[in-house]
Amino acid sequence: MLRQTDAPRSGVEATYKAREVEGVFDLYFYRPIGFWLARFFAWLKMTPAAVSLLAGIFGVVAGHLYYYRHLGINVVGMMLHVCANTLDNADGQLARLTHRESREGRIIDSVADHLVFVSVYLHLTLRCLFAGSSPAIILLACAVGISHALQGAAADYYRSTYLYFVTTGARTSVDSLSGLRSDYSKLTWRHTPWQKLLLALYLNFTRQQEMLAPRLKTLRDVVRQLFHGEIPERLRTRYRNLARPTLKWWRLLMTNVRMLVLFALLFISQPVYYFWFELIPLNLLFVYLLFRQEDMAESLLETLEPA
DSSP: OOOOOOOOOOGGGGGSSOGGGSOHHIIIIIHHHHHHHHHHHHHTTOOHHHHHHHHHHHHHHHHHHTTSSOHHHHHHHHHHHHHHHHHHHHHHHHHHHTTOOOHHHHHHHHHHHHHHHHHHHHHHHHHHHHTTOOTHHHHHHHHHHHHHHHHHHHHHHHHHHHHHHHOSTTGGGOOOHHHHHHHHHHOOTTTOHHHHHHHHHHHHHHHHHHHHOHHHHHHHHHHHHHHTTOOOHHHHHHHHHHHHHHHHHHGGGSHHHHHHHHHHHHHTTOTHHHHHHHHTHHHHHHHHHHHHHHHHHHHHHHHHTTO
8 A cells, every 4th residue: 555645735835834733824824925025035045043033023022012001002013013923934934945944943933932922921011010000910920921831832842743743844853852952962051152052942942842741752752663753654644633623722822812812902901811811711721732632642652552
């Protein structure tokens, strides 16, 4: 029986990670614009990391503009936030378009994303404080920031694992904590401080992911040992069938939904409710998805035991 291969893609679709992991806004707004920008940046010979940093600058400025209790200024911030998210899509598309995907680029992209929401949470907290909120808003904001970091780490981990199992091109981009530690030990603060700092941040990010999903980590390790990257078609199909229904729920923990809710609350001058949205409904969804994905990993591990 011939092994099924991924269908060849062209144009903008060649810059997707995989169509099924893309959201509606990504497919019909961010990705088409990002593709045009990626080709423009390629013509300018810009690196994906430079585009990630540009996205970070736009996003940090947007976060600052949310501090002001003036809808016009907030709308400018929203526009910059959309630009930041567009550039955040374009950096990955540029990397895939020019075949310049790298671990360092992924780390810089992740750091830029975190800085954007640090700016958003910081300035929303200051806005609430100067509007007369209790100092307890600081504790609420810290809890929200931690929740966001964990949700984002888990969503990224499950998406990358899905790509690892069901597509052929994503397997080289999957890192493990043990492998990262080995690479980290080879770097020195004296000779490669920038690379060592980036890898230290990535180590912490990967540690969070593997702690949140221990059974999924075990599944990936077992599959790697058994099949050495050549995942059998039966396992690919089974994983796709089990994991695909939850992708739409994981997308709710990504950037697009957060932005829509934040924008709506800024329009009615009630940004404090964004913190509660992050803390209660998104955390409830997060916990549910963690249990569901771990059950899925356990069931797949059971099928591999006879092998």
